[in-house]
Amino acid sequence: MMSDYDKLFISAIENRDIQTLKLIPKADLHNHFFLGGRREYINKRLGITIPHLSNKLHSMDEMHTWVEKNIGDIFGTTDKRRLAIEATFVQANDDGVTVLEIGDDVWANGHFYGGNVNLLIETFQEMQEMFAPKIEFRFQIGLSRHCPVNMLEEWIVPFLDKDCFFSIDLYGDEMAQPIKNFKPIYRKAKEKGLLLKAHVGEWGCADSVKEAVEELELNEVQHGISAYKSPAIMNWLADNKIQLNICPTSNVMLNRVESIKVHPIKTLFDHGIKVTVNSDDILVFGQSVSQEFINLYDAGLFNAKELNIIRKYGLGIQ
């Protein structure tokens, strides 16, 4: 049966009514908090103007160069890191995100919090209480792929001693090192009962998505869009109920996809895979979750009912 939110969402999408969309529960399960704030908010708080990303980028290197040039080290101190967390909670709250999955990198614990994971935890929790008290905050542990595995294994220890974390994610250059290198870390995270995610199939091929899911025993994949090239792998993902947390504008601006109109999220959805719609890096790509839903509708990729199913996948409602 359709709830009031279902009806409201469907009519808001059909009317491209972003103000109403903002009032409807939705999830953001793929958000790098460091770049999760809106440029207007950063400007208000720091007086710094970050330009719009106007042209497509073609590699993670180009993305890093753009971020380096236009954002640089404006979040390079502990206080400013705190501000990046604040800006992300403010943005999520404003967009009516009710489930937000974010967290810091294990590397950052030593760099920004003096190696005191309690301080890292308190910082996120304080920012949530102050700026988004009603949001369900799912605390994520982040791993950068380029870091040596023995360092990651050491840095993650204090995180795994705590009970407040919900999930683990792996990001950065997909080609940095073989996925199997991270197996021991993911085994420990699984023992701890964490939800297991990794960025894969953004730059890599369809096979790399299956390989990562099998090697790391992933529950969800960040992006995973290249799976659309293999019907067999799409069926396998659907059968194994592996959710893909997709960021459409990010995929277009990083030239993974020609345009929203031809985004493979539709093919993946039609194959019975649970897909969700997320923001990735709002400070770079400028699109809130609500806006992303409108973008997909405007491109003619989905009807409003289908988008409502996707919204509910994000919230864990079948």
Ligand SMILES: [Zn+2]
């Ligand atoms: Zn990402």
